[in-house]
Amino acid sequence: MKINKHLTIASLALLSTLFISSCEKDDDGQVSNNTGNATVKFNLTDAPASYDAVYIDVLEVKVHVSNSGDTSNADGWITLPNTRPGIYNLLDFQNGIDTLIASGDVPAGKVSQIRLILGPQNSVVVNGVSEPLKTPSAQQSGLKLKVNYTLQAGIVYEFWLDFDASRSIVAKGNGGYNLKPIIRVFTKNTTGSIDGYVSPIAAFSSVLAYNAAGDSAAALTNPVSGYFLISGLDPASYTVEFDPISPYMTTDTMGVNVATGIVTHLDTIRIN
Incomplete structure (x- = not known):
């Protein structure tokens, strides 16, 4: 993996x-x-x-x-x-x-x-x-x-x-x-979350959210559904990086805003 x-x-x-x-x-x-x-x-x-x-x-x-x-x-x-x-x-x-x-x-x-x-x-x-x-x-x-x-x-x-x-x-x-x-x-009183799905599920991607201050947290997509959730994020703008297994290619989503007490939902991420 x-x-x-x-x-x-x-x-x-x-x-x-x-x-x-x-x-x-x-x-x-x-x-x-x-x-x-x-x-x-x-x-x-x-x-x-x-x-x-x-x-x-x-x-x-x-x-x-x-x-x-x-x-x-x-x-x-x-x-x-x-x-x-x-x-x-x-x-x-x-x-x-x-x-x-x-x-x-x-x-x-x-x-x-x-x-x-x-x-x-x-x-x-x-x-x-x-x-x-x-x-x-x-x-x-x-x-x-x-x-x-x-x-x-x-x-x-x-x-x-x-x-x-x-x-x-x-x-x-x-x-x-x-x-x-x-x-x-x-x-969760003072932090927010990011969630979404990765397609195809076979990409089995690791997911990393990080901001300009150097704060970061990670997740792995569920091997059955492709779902991921990253919790405990301080309010800020994040880059979310998807790093799948070979031969799939890494992709980034930038400018994902996290607010206190809110789950920010991403559209399904499609990996080539």
Whole structure:
């Protein structure tokens, strides 16, 4: 399977900040509520990868909330009570398919980090052969994902952890593989999406959206329908590049505008 050369571009743009503080006016002059609890939900989704399967062993999800006024939790880390531990195949969650892995109520305040704790049962299947993935740091303290988002009491916030399986798996020189996760965190409150279809389906194209600021995200077309969806894009004008398998030819679509909370639909892309 051919993967777009641009997939090595860093795709780590995180969440936009909402300046909200307890009993103070924000930039719009509105009084914000920063007392009580908010509800958070975390979904797992995946960017494309040229493997048969990529399994990750999810144990726990924590969030770091500050300025909450909760003196009983001095370090700010809160373990989400409704975590769904298990071994997930990342390649099952592409083109808008995701799965809820954790949720719970947390004190209102600023979320600065998310911690994803993995177990030892991580593996990659390459050409039908299963290989273990070494993840020492994840097993010990968890993968720390920096975000910058402020939670208001009484509101439900939903986040997506876009696990870039292709760039997260590193082949070792002496054989075997390491897992060095690259995860993009986004919420649909502050981002938009691009979707469409590629014809012919046999082109099995990788799809990359990138803007002038260097932000990028990718997808693979569905092998049955040719459909693709790229989510979590900051509002901007994007170039969308379609890179199919041989002998089909690469093609670009420029000036695709993405707006907050909107799915921008492209006409069917026909590849020669």
